[in-house]
Amino acid sequence: MPSANFERSIRVGAPAEVCWPVLIDVDKVAGWVSLISGVVELEHLSSYEAVLADRFGMFNLKADLSVKVVELEEGRRIRFHAEGQDRHVNTHISVExxxxxxxxxxxTLIHVSGEYKVLGTVATMGASTIQKKAEMILAEFFGAAERSLTTL
Structure with a gap:
């Protein structure tokens, strides 16, 4: 089962109170990551649905994700759990x-940390392939965050 911890930070010139509303704009932030689409807000800052879609070798993954905010410190910190699966490819994904x-x-220093786990068919592609995808997601997120928050 490929799983890994991730952690990355960037500094931006905007104050935290300016960054926070941008970073909790789920539609905007989802647009920063090319593998995420179909975001639906079920309850603001609490519950969401999204689709993670990508190609892994010969497999086309399309996982429906349930995203739950598990901790919120308004203006400062948000923790969430995302989980879902692609039944066609027999793959389960979870992210804390x-x-x-x-x-x-x-x-402001913007810090993202957590852990992901991938089980099933896509996991057979190997931890290094999955880790490269995770690094790509983080790079897209932080690149877009830096561009968006630098112009504020």
Whole structure:
């Protein structure tokens, strides 16, 4: 079962109170990651649905995800759990993640950390292939976050 912890941070010049509304705009943030689509807000800052779709070798993965906010510290931190599966490819995905904003003298440190697990057919592609996809997702997220938050 490929699983891994992830952690990454960036500094932006905007203050935390300016960054927070952008980072909890789920439609905007979902647009920052090319593998995510079909986001539906069931309850604001509580419950969402989304689709994670990608190609892994000869497999086309399309996992329906249920996303639940498990902890919220308004303006500072949000923890969530996402879980779903693609029944056609027999693959289960789960993610535990936290986004935290730490004010600095010259802006904000945005920190994302967590763990993902992949079970089933796609997991047979190997941990390194899955890790590359996870790194790509983080790179897309932080690249878009930096571009969006630098212009504020």
């Amino acid at each position: 993640a936290e986004l935290r904003l730490d004010p600095t003298e010259d802006g």
